[in-house]
Amino acid sequence: MTFSFLRTRKWKYQKPSRIEQDKTVRRRIKYESELDIGFREKIAKMAWGERLDSCMQCGTCSATCPVSHYMDYTPRRIIDMVRQGFKEEVLNSFTLWVCASCYSCTVECPRGIKITDVMYALKREAIKQGFHPKRFLIPMLASKFYKQVLRHGRQNEGRLILSLYLSANPLLLLRNSKLAFRLWRRGRMKLFEKGIRNKASIRKLLSSIERREEEPVQ
């Protein structure tokens, strides 16, 4: 999997995803039995998304999104797919991981839907259910960041990037080693750093948030 889209300077329309480039003929019809009916409710509860139902599919979210160029499904389609229970398509979608959390869509939505929060809920759900693409950097970064904070009470860029590249793609490590060296020489990056003193309390804090996530909100 790739970061290649971030290297594309030109803002040109690109073919969205590998699935759509696939030339094999597939069955595209969706049977009701293949849908997850409870999915809408689950996401709506996680994301304070009781307004999800009032979406009128105007497309403001997609048009205002600065990174919708790289999404396989636009945010508007994600919202409707969540409503209709297309769980697999949504959680497998690239869109969730491309979202930069800039909140433009949430600000401009004429129906007041908190689209960014819905995206976060979907990301959590995708990680929890192991749906995200293998060795894809963004979800890996998120989970490694969290684990490190849980263990040491603070995160260390050097170690975070090191462990991320090691498990994702060691070649990337080689490519960026020059930059890392320069940063290290100026004292901008440390590989070893002490954790905070009271690690137990931050663990307690995080686990209590974790527990609240499990419970349905409201």
Added chain:
Amino acid sequence: MTSTKQNGEVRIGYFVCHCGHNIGATIDVLKVADVIKNLPGVVISREYKYMCSDPGQEMIQEDIKEHNLNRIVVAACSPLLHENTFRRATEKAGINQYYFHMVNIRENASWVHVDKAEATRKAIDLSRAAIQRVFFHQALEKKQVSINPNVLVVGGGISGIHAALTLAKAGKKVYLVERDPTIGGLMAKFDKTFPTLDCAACILTPKMTEVKNHPNIELMTYSEVEKVSGFVGQYKATIKRKPRYIKEDVCVGCLDCIDACIYKDGKYYDEFNVGLSKRKPVYIPFPQATPQLVVFDPEACVRLKRGKCKETCVEKCDRDAIDFDQKEKFEEIEIGSVIVATGFQIFDAKKIPYYGYGKYQNVYNALEIERLVNSSGPTGGQVVMRNGEVPKKIGIIHCVGSRDEKTNIWCSRVCCTYSVKLAHLLKELSGADVYNFYIDMRTPGKGQEEFYNQVMREGVHFIRGRVAEVTDWAAEKEEQGKLIIRVEDTLIGVVRRIPVDMVVLGVGVEPHSDADKIRRLFNISCSTEGFYLEKHPKLAPFDTASDGVYIAGGCQGPKDITDAVAQAGAAAAEALALIDKGFIEMEPNTAFISEDNCSGCKSCIPLCPYTAISFDEEVFKAKINEVLCKGCGTCVAACPSAAIDQNLFTNDQIYNEIDGLLKYEIV
């Protein structure tokens, strides 16, 4: 319970209604009837599925005759809905209708409670209160008051014009008050009207002339309603006549003064052309303005501002019609009913910064385009942008300010079709490629879908998606120097950037910013969005909660010309029905003074909101005019010597009602 004021033996008939499931599902109606049966004075207690139906009413009438009843209590829905129905039924059976009393156990009990036992108990308590109250009811008569046949029409747009003409044709005197120097309203600014593409001026100006020439219509332009007092049939209104600085009866509209003005070119914002052209300090809104009178703008005219000018206009005017000493005048008129047709205003597109209205000069709102494509407009019907070029590609954005929680939540109803119309006109006049960006295409109404289909076939592009922004930031070479519309084509599912030369904002409609002021003058309520509230959304969309005040056109909600005219006609017919009856029946719930107790302290006189109380100096007592009294009860409560009582709300009635309500029993 005192029984001194009871007149004869009281025989009460009690009837409780199921109202289908409305009451029957929450209240044990059989039990209510059973409990009430045992109360003193109750001769008969019955329940029925639909009391208001014909069989229900007949049952009441038969029981009155059979059991010789002289008081009727019906426990059912709101008195607003069916009090008159049952009063008529009572009257038919031969007893005075004010011996009837209604208990509301639907809105006040069954609809607002869940617990069946408690709701039943509440229904019993309310019924018991009514049973104790009717002991003291008296026979009363309705009073008749004559009606002034004159009608005031507020607003000289198409609705006001149509209502005024309908009434005038029926021989009624009409005062048509318009705030602007000319009548015609928004419609006068349009070029063509959808869906038939009728020329707006060709169908409107004859009506405007007819208004001016009709002997029954007194046209008051450049005027505002300042104050309204009185009640249905007898309103008094004060009209403020703003000074035009022209003698209206002398000026013939030759417009020589405009040519003679010391300003050689227009310099001031032209309201009629929504700023697309400039006018002089002395101007006429448009050539067909009715009445054909010029206006001096006191904020622009040098003579009026500084008191000193060459006064070339006065020299030129050979009829001596210019009068710089004119002052604001106030006229008082007497009318019997009012039709409010003040219309709507368009949404200010500056409130949505990301569409760039006011920032990019080639972003227009729809009203500006109406003027631009108008053959009598500032460019004579040429589609030329502010930079002098003819656009090659035009984008029309729908739903600007509508269907958005941050601005106006409602659908403005006319924008889709007028945007389609503008697309057609712009394409026809400039040959440009036209793109329409819509959320949902709403073209209801006769002929509108066919019109939409026709414009689609003309090659106008329709893209489903709400535009996120209009920007001049070019991402590609082809986009440079253009306005770029960023939108998701939702039917295809990709985000597109479409460079255009001209952007038209299909702005929605909203209530006038000063709609609230006018609303309070006439005591009209409004809905959450600020449009005037009709009496009933389906059965009385032209009537208001104030008697004798009707609404028509855009002030009641967004609507097109067709609907506005239909509503104006309905409002006029309703006013005629009121006038032609010749009188109105007044409820006898008026206050009266027992002269023995009145000490002449005069404390009630300033309190009366209807100025119904006067003071008789000879006997030194206050007097209530029954015609003016609306039965609000203020004076009754305020009288320190308890000398004022009110029909239908006498002390005996109210105290016994309270007593019945509080007789708590565990049933």
